[in-house]
Amino acid sequence: xxxxxxxxxxxxxTTVVLTLRGxxxxxxxxxxxxxxxxxxxxxxxxxxxxTPLRFCGSTGLAVFVEAHNxxxxxxxxxxxxxxxxxxVERVVDLVGLIDILPIAPDLEAALR
Amino acid sequence: xxxxxxAEDAPGFAHPALFYQGPWEYRAxxxxxxREGLAADVPVTVVAPGPRLRLLRDALGADAKxxxxxxxxxxxxxxxxxxxxxxxxxxxxxPDRHVRIIGEPIWPGRSDIEYPACVQHEALINLAxxxxxxxxxxPYDVAGLNPVVVADAAATHPTLVQRGRTWSSxxxxxxxxxxxxxxxxPEPPHPAVLPFDAPRLFLARRAAAEHARNAxxxxxxxxxxxxxxxxxxxxxxxxGGGSGLLRMWTDADHWICEVRDAGWITDPLAxxxxxxxxxxxxxxxxxxxxxxxxxxxxxxxxxxxxxAYFRL
Numbered sequence: 193x194x195x196x197x198x199x200x201x202x203x204x205x206t207t208v209v210l211t212l213r214g215x216x217x218x219x220x221x222x223x224x225x226x227x228x229x230x231x232x233x234x235x236x237x238x239x240x241x242x243t244p245l246r247f248c249g250s251t252g253l254a255v256f257v258e259a260h261n262x263x264x265x266x267x268x269x270x271x272x273x274x275x276x277x278x279x280v281e282r283v284v285d286l287v288g289l290i291d292i293l294p295i296a297p298d299l300e301a302a303l304r
Numbered sequence: 305x306x307x308x309x310x311a312e313d314a315p316g317f318a319h320p321a322l323f324y325q326g327p328w329e330y331r332a333x334x335x336x337x338x339r340e341g342l343a344a345d346v347p348v349t350v351v352a353p354g355p356r357l358r359l360l361r362d363a364l365g366a367d368a369k370x371x372x373x374x375x376x377x378x379x380x381x382x383x384x385x386x387x388x389x390x391x392x393x394x395x396x397x398x399p400d401r402h403v404r405i406i407g408e409p410i411w412p413g414r415s416d417i418e419y420p421a422c423v424q425h426e427a428l429i430n431l432a433x434x435x436x437x438x439x440x441x442x443p444y445d446v447a448g449l450n451p452v453v454v455a456d457a458a459a460t461h462p463t464l465v466q467r468g469r470t471w472s473s474x475x476x477x478x479x480x481x482x483x484x485x486x487x488x489x490p491e492p493p494h495p496a497v498l499p500f501d502a503p504r505l506f507l508a509r510r511a512a513a514e515h516a517r518n519a520x521x522x523x524x525x526x527x528x529x530x531x532x533x534x535x536x537x538x539x540x541x542x543x544g545g546g547s548g549l550l551r552m553w554t555d556a557d558h559w560i561c562e563v564r565d566a567g568w569i570t571d572p573l574a575x576x577x578x579x580x581x582x583x584x585x586x587x588x589x590x591x592x593x594x595x596x597x598x599x600x601x602x603x604x605x606x607x608x609x610x611x612a613y614f615r616l
Contacts, residue, residue, distance in 0.1 A: 196506055218503055218538040232369055236521065249534045250587040261582055279527050292581050 196220050199227060203236075207303065209243040216252035224252075226241040228270075229260045237269040239302045248280045253287060260293055270294055318439040318458070320470070321461035323454065325447045327359055333465060334406055335363050337441055341404040342370055349394045351386070351409040352375045352443070357423040373456045376408055383409050383418070383425035384593040387432045387576040392525035395438050396578070410457075414560035417613070419453070420485040423544050426460035427478035427598055432573055441465075456481060482572055489611060494571055495551040500537055500606040508537045512561060515552045516614075519559045525614060528595045532612050533561050535588035544608060558597070569603040 197220035199211040208231045216224065222239075231238045238259070242248065256272055263270035274281050274295050284290050296302035311468040322333040331524070334350075341348040346350035350360060351374040372394070382384040386409055395403050409424045429440060442540045444457050458464060458475040496515055517524045533550065540548030544565025551562045577588025593599055598613040 215506055215509075216507060217509075217534060218541060219502055248536070249531065249538060250591055251538065251585070253587060254585050257582065259491070282524075282527065283531065283591075287579065287587050287591060288581065 193269060197223060200268075201227070203222060207237040207239060209239045209241055209303075210275065211244065212245045215247035216242075216245055216255075217249045218251045221251040221255050225255045227260070228255065230240075231269045232262055232270065233273060235262065235268065238263075238273075239271045239273065239299070241302070242280050243273055243274040243275050243299070245280050245283055248283050250287070251283065256284075256293055271296045273297070273299050273302045276301065279281070279283065305588065314587060317433045317436055318463060319431075319433070319439055319461055319466050320463035321457045321473075322440075322441055322443045322603075323446045323457075323464065323466040326442055329467065330356065330359060330443060330445075331363050332468070334360065334441070334443065337404060337406065337439075338363075338364065338371060339367070342367055346370070346396070346404055347398045347401055348404045349374065349390070349404040351390050352381055352406060353411050353413070356408060356419050357412075366377070376411075380409050382593055382596055382598050383422045384596075385600045386425055386577065387428060387526070388578045388590060389594070391429065391438075392578055393438065393487065395436060397423050397435075405438060405440045406443065407440055408443045408445065409494070410442075410453060412445055417600070420487070420602055421598060422436075422451075423460060423481055423584045424485050426479040427455070428572055428576060430462070430478050432576065486602060489562075489600055489609060492551065492553045492562075493548075494557075495553040495562070496554075498550045500540075500550055501547040503540050505534070505537055505541065509534045511550065512552060515561075516559055518615065519554050521559060521614070521616070525559075529559065529561065529614055531614075532592045532595045532614075533563070535592050536561070536563035536610055536612065539563075539588055540567065543567045543569075554616065557616060558611050559616055560611055562609060564607065564609045564613045566606055567603075567608045569608055571572070571600065575599075 196215045200211045201211045210227055259270055272295050274291055276297050324330045324333050337349045338348050349372040353376050357373050379390050409425055414422055444566050456474045456594050459609045461473055462476045463471045464471055498511050509530050513526050513530045516529045540563055544567030548563050548565035553560055575593050579587045592612055596612040597615045600611045
């Protein structure tokens, strides 16, 4: 099951980029949740790169929302890379989160 | 007594059914309700089938621009999404106002498969708007509809209006409609069958995508059904005993998937309440209602079956 989602980590002194490959569903979401919240708690700027993500269900969105709320209340910085026109963007748009979540169109914009 | 008074006098929520025959009675029952709302600067929304919208547009003239007109065959094609996406969304957009909505979710073209979901939706409006401020007027074309439908409308609406006369419905009993239409669904012929549990959740999604592709659906719709099956199956894992059975088939007009599990849905508004923008969970069924053209549910202690229909 864990091959369903691969999370690769790239870090600098201030920023950690978590790149998601595969499918973010109920079975794989806990992996991401732990890593995002852990890095935010350590005061890192977190970028979730969902560019190579093939599938994102409502539990995946729930982690995005939870991380965003955590970042807001703890004054941390979070960016989520969701390329325009892709299937992940459609899901985010469908539930009305497109203007709520801190979305960047590509990694370059997220790191700027 | 004119029918507009029911809205004016209502301090909280009013949900009258308007029984009309022909365009003249339709206009007489709806246009004063709209005009009075506009005169009081109250937000007015009409969600009705196309021919009714055209009728109102002609009758209202320049004022039509001040009314939000939505096509029910699009916005409310799946009756399961009308409460969240149209009714509560309209009320939420004007939190301090007593909004006026005309909603016609049941018209003579609704199919026998759609009808139980439509009448359950009408019953649930009363629950969803308890304690809120709004008037939702529901026209029923009594000349074109089955008498059973008209009798059901008297059970789902506390107030009835016909030819300018308004009265309290003696048959108002929305709970009776909710339970009465919570029925086993007819067996499909030769469905594809796939049992799933947590480790096989992704297989259920893949099977749905492949089945939909073989049925000739385009890429975007394949993504929709994958998402819908994923959410229904995830609900089985979370609330339905940790496993379930996925079945898929097509009829002449639809690609259909069904998820059955050991759960029992006790919240009749599940999947119909808009999600707040900050809440984490609780979006799964709401998403399925948005994606599908129809949702049919049969739920009882120990067994829940949900069918999602997607037009081909």
